[in-house]
Each structure stands twice: as structure tokens, then as C-alpha cells.
Amino acid sequence: MAIRLFDSLTRDYRILGQREPGAPPISQEHPFTFYTCGPTVYAPAHIGNFRTFLVNDVLRRLLELEFGKDRVKHVRNLTDVDDRTIGQAKREHRPLSEITRHWTELFHRDCDALNLLRPHVEPTATSHIREQVDMIEVLMRKGNAYRAPDGSVYFKIGSFPEYGALSRIRERELKVTITVADDDHKDDVGDFALWKAYKPEEDGDVQWPGPTGAAAGRPGWHIECSAMSKKHLGNTIDLHSGGVDLLFPHHENEIAQSQCCNGTTFSRHWYHSEFLLVDGKKMSKSLGNLYTLDDLKAKGFSPMAIRYALLSGHPRKQLNFTLESLHAAESAIATLSLDRARMTTFTKDAPASLSSRFDPVLASLRDDLNSPAALGALFIATKAGPTKPGDLSAFDRALFALGLDLSASPIQISAPAEICALAERRWTAKKAKDYAAADALRKELAAAGWSMLDGKDGYKLEPVKK
RNA sequence: GGCGCGGUAGCCAAGUGGUAAGGCCGAGGUCUGCAAAACCUCUAUGCGUCGGUUCGAUUCCGACCCGCGCCUCCA
Numbered sequence: 001m002a003i004r005l006f007d008s009l010t011r012d013y014r015i016l017g018q019r020e021p022g023a024p025p026i027s028q029e030h031p032f033t034f035y036t037c038g039p040t041v042y043a044p045a046h047i048g049n050f051r052t053f054l055v056n057d058v059l060r061r062l063l064e065l066e067f068g069k070d071r072v073k074h075v076r077n078l079t080d081v082d083d084r085t086i087g088q089a090k091r092e093h094r095p096l097s098e099i100t101r102h103w104t105e106l107f108h109r110d111c112d113a114l115n116l117l118r119p120h121v122e123p124t125a126t127s128h129i130r131e132q133v134d135m136i137e138v139l140m141r142k143g144n145a146y147r148a149p150d151g152s153v154y155f156k157i158g159s160f161p162e163y164g165a166l167s168r169i170r171e172r173e174l175k176v177t178i179t180v181a182d183d184d185h186k187d188d189v190g191d192f193a194l195w196k197a198y199k200p201e202e203d204g205d206v207q208w209p210g211p212t213g214a215a216a217g218r219p220g221w222h223i224e225c226s227a228m229s230k231k232h233l234g235n236t237i238d239l240h241s242g243g244v245d246l247l248f249p250h251h252e253n254e255i256a257q258s259q260c261c262n263g264t265t266f267s268r269h270w271y272h273s274e275f276l277l278v279d280g281k282k283m284s285k286s287l288g289n290l291y292t293l294d295d296l297k298a299k300g301f302s303p304m305a306i307r308y309a310l311l312s313g314h315p316r317k318q319l320n321f322t323l324e325s326l327h328a329a330e331s332a333i334a335t336l337s338l339d340r341a342r343m344t345t346f347t348k349d350a351p352a353s354l355s356s357r358f359d360p361v362l363a364s365l366r367d368d369l370n371s372p373a374a375l376g377a378l379f380i381a382t383k384a385g386p387t388k389p390g391d392l393s394a395f396d397r398a399l400f401a402l403g404l405d406l407s408a409s410p411i412q413i414s415a416p417a418e419i420c421a422l423a424e425r426r427w428t429a430k431k432a433k434d435y436a437a438a439d440a441l442r443k444e445l446a447a448a449g450w451s452m453l454d455g456k457d458g459y460k461l462e463p464v465k466k
Numbered sequence: 467g468g469c470g471c472g473g474u475a476g477c478c479a480a481g482u483g484g485u486a487a488g489g490c491c492g493a494g495g496u497c498u499g500c501a502a503a504a505c506c507u508c509u510a511u512g513c514g515u516c517g518g519u520u521c522g523a524u525u526c527c528g529a530c531c532c533g534c535g536c537c538u539c540c541a
């Protein structure tokens with residue numbers, strides 16, 4: 001069954017992997033090419049960033065199931081030079097590369113925790129300066145770009161009639177032009193930087209020799225994705241994705257650069273995931289509602305629950321993230337784990353093959369990545385009773401597509417010594433059948449925020465759930 | 467101002483022109499010294515408001531109200 005995905009450019013649902021006549025069909029030599037705009041590595045990624053990467057991860061998994069593991073090539077870049085990375089390096093008085101290396105490592109750690117498949121290639125902007133400069137030179141030669149008085153290079157949107165097709169922005173609106181008066185070197189407010197001339201007071205020691213005819217400096221933001229996708233995936237890619245906020249101007253600009261430079265379609269399909277809201281508002285530092293993975297782990301939430309919570313809303317719909325949704329996710333995952341464990345043991349008197357009952361899970365995902373519907377279908381399938389060993393593979397395939405690793409253990413928070421002592425006293429009292437004392441101690445523990453879970457031969461302590 | 471998205475039970479969230487998946491929470495029950503877990507059962511005569519089309523609309527159309535996002539470097 002084919003994967004149907006909403007296309008941001010044509011604004012309708014289209015089947016993935018369908019190439020135009022003359023293009024080679026998908027094979028090992030010509031894999032499905034998938035480019036995702038990655039993070040800027042200057043600060044910890046927040047869960048909003050991860051929503052997008054998570055959605056793309058499910059897409060990647062689905063593509064592997066659809067076309068074969070060796071017939072999908074996924075590239076996700078790292079932006080390691082721009083205003084923000086340079087600014088951060090300057091604030092910390094450290095070299096740019098040190099800053100970006102540090103945040104890249106932490107990003108990878110978080111990705112692993114969330115069970116995101118590593119992209120096949122994860123190129124960085126600074127290791128593709130040559131490719132970017134090459135493209136800029138082509139654009140200048142073709143008349144799509146011009147040198148500004150300060151030595152920067154701008155793309156001339158007037159030279160590309162299709163500019164605005166993706167974002168439907170045909171003309172710059174009044175409101176915008178007022179706020180952009182700072183850019184004095186452009187011919188047109190809509191023009192955007194391909195290359196930024198070096199500014200000693202801002203850029204520190206970050207600079208490279210520029211395109212022929214331009215000053216030394218650094219690439220503009222948009223060109224890196226055009227250059228890196230071209231290098232690693234070719235002139236025309238099958239799918240390009242990212243968050244909605246990148247739709248304009250980033251992706252609009254990528255299209256302009258790539259198509260003017262290469263003379264071919266840049267991407268056959270565009271997919272954008274919606275924003276994550278926290279407590280009803282866009283996340284921002286000023287609102288104090290910006291969560292990182294570490295923030296949530298410190299609150300005792302497991303990365304798998306975070307993954308679940310982020311998949312509980314439709315990718316193309318804004319998702320309001322709350323701590324409560326995380327509690328719900330934690331419980332839901334525990335239920336699934338239990339169901340999965342039960343299925344491995346109760347297989348003797350199972351009816352004939354029931355693997356088809358997991359079909360709706362993948363079917364939901366194939367239909368525009370409907371992850372909430374897929375999760376619903378997953379629960380229906382697991383509640384349908386015991387299964388046979390072979391059926392477990394269907395369950396696991398569904399879990400793979402969603403990227404849910406049920407073996408990942410929830411975060412354990414160890415109790416402080418005084419709590420442990422109380423618990424020990426209660427356990428002794430209980431063993432002595434002094435239930436009055438035991439109950440009193442349980443109350444004491446509860447008042448201190450801990451619940452004591454009695455087992456047959458021992459007990460567990462965990463923070464009281466709210 | 468331009469472009470776009472959404473308003474479904476206490477919370478989250480699918481979905482359909484014929485009468486509402488699923489999850490969480492909650493309630494009752496079974497079990498258990500207690501608690502927790504587990505298991506069973508229950509939980510929207512209604513899908514923002516008002517009109518219209520229709521045999522029939524939550525689902526299509528129109529108006530309105532409310533919320534959110536993007537509009538030059540934010541996933």
C-alpha cells in the first residue's frame with residue numbers, strides 16, 4: 001500500500017515515490033531521497049524541534065518499510081554557522097567549532113534517547129563551503145544573484161518568476177517592509193543573502209574566501225541546504241521536509257536557488273509539520289515554556305513517553321503539549337508494554353493468524369502520517385486478545401514504524417535516605433503484622449511525597465503520582 | 467493588512483453525509499491486611515454559534531464568535 005502525504009506545494013495529497021517519466025524508478029542505485037532541515041547547533045534542542053524530527057523519523061521508518069531499508073537515503077543537516085552560532089561563540093568567548101561540536105553531541109544524545117534513526121548523512125554547513133560558493137558563482141553567472149556594495153551576494157527574486165509558489169507570497173507586504181529597513185544593500189526587500197560579507201565587529205574569526213567577485217565572509221543560511229542536498233542526493237530529490245516555519249522564507253529560497261542553479265525541479269514533494277504549542281502558546285524563552293529533553297527527564301518523564309506524547313497529535317496540526325499529556329503518555333506506554341509482554345506468553349490457544357489486525361496501524365501512518373489514528377489502532381489491536389508467535393512480528397513492525405521502544409525502562413528516581421529508612425521500618429512492621437504501625441508509616445511516606453508499592457518479597461518506592 | 471490552521475466528552479485526540487475510534491483521568495466491581503498493580507464494567511442524544519442544502523450534517527455551503535501560527539533567518 002502506497003504512502004500518501006499532503007504536499008505543501010500542490011496542496012493536495014500525493015503518493016510518495018512516484019517519479020516523472022524518464023526518471024529512474026526507486027532502486028538501490030536510485031534510492032528514495034529524503035532531505036530534512038536539521039537543527040542549528042548553538043543551544044539545546046527543545047521538544048518543539050524534536051516534534052519535527054520525530055515526525056520525520058516516522059516517515060523515514062515508513063519509507064524503509066515501503067521501499068526497503070537499502071532504498072531510502074535520508075539526509076539531515078546541521079547548521080553550524082549562522083548569526084546565532086556565531087553569536088553564541090562570541091558570548092562565551094570560545095571558538096565557533098567548540099560551540100557547535102558541544103551542541104551537536106548533546107543533540108545526538110537526545111536523538112538516541114528518543115529513538116530517532118540516524119540519518120544516512122548528516123552534513124554540516126562549514127564542511128560544505130566549497131559547494132555553496134560554487135552554487136553562488138553559478139547563480140551570479142546566470143544573473144540570478146548580484147554583488148552588493150559591501151561584498152555580500154544577494155539572490156534576486158525578480159529573476160525567478162516562480163518565487164512565492166510554495167508560500168503563496170507574491171509581493172512583500174507593507175507590514176514587512178517597515179521592519180526590514182536595516183538591510184540597506186538589497187535591490188529589493190525580498191532579495192535574500194547568499195553570501196554575507198565579513199564584519200569584524202560581529203563575526204570574530206569566522207570567515208572564508210568568498211565567491212569570485214565577492215568579499216570574504218560566510219554563506220547565508222538558505223544556500224547550505226541547496227548545496228548539501230545537491231551534493232548528497234542530487235539535483236532533484238524525492239521529498240523535502242521541515243517545520244512549517246521554514247516554509248517561508250527558507251524553503252521558498254531553497255527552491256529559488258536550486259532551480260535557478262540546476263535548471264531542474266528541486267523537490268518532487270514537500271512536507272511540513274506543524275508547530276508544537278506549550279500551554280496553548282508557542283514556546284519561547286520569554287514565556288518560560290520552553291522544554292528541553294533534560295528538563296522533562298529531570299521531572300521524571302521517560303524519553304519514550306515524550307516520543308509518544310509528541311506523536312499523539314496529527315503532524316500537520318498544532319499540538320498543545322502539557323505535562324498532563326506526558327503523564328497520559330507514560331501510562332499508555334506502560335499499558336502497551338504489558339500487552340506486548342502478555343502476547344509473548346499467551347499464544348497456545350490463540351485463534352488463527354490475527355496479524356492483519358495490526359494492519360490499520362500502518363495504514364493510518366501511510367495515510368498522511370496519521371499517528372494519532374495509528375496509536376488508536378495499536379490499542380485496538382493489542383486488546384483483541386492473545387496472538388500466535390508469528391503475529392508478534394506484526395505488532396513489532398507497527399512499533400518499529402512508530403519508533404516506540406517498549407523495552408526502554410522508565411526513569412527511576414531513587415528515594416533519599418530518610419525515605420528509605422521509613423520504608424524499611426514499615427516493611428518490618430508489616431512483616432510483624434503490626435498493620436497499625438505500617439499504615440501510619442505509609443501515611444508518613446505519602447506526606448513526604450512517596451508511595452510504597454508492596455510486592456511479594458520486597459517493595460518499590462516511587463514519587464506520588466499527581 | 468496578507469497567507470494558513472484549528473474549535474469533538476474532565477483532559478488529549480481520530481473520524482464519517484446516515485447518526486461519535488483510541489488514550490489518560492474518574493467511578494463501580496473482582497482480587498489483595500491496607501495501598502498499588504492487574505482484570506471486568508461504566509463515562510459525549512452530541513461534535514464553537516446561527517442559518518442554508520439534504521430524506522438525513524458533527525461531517526457540505528454561508529455568516530459569525532473564539533483560539534493559534536507564519537509574513538527575512540524560529541522545527
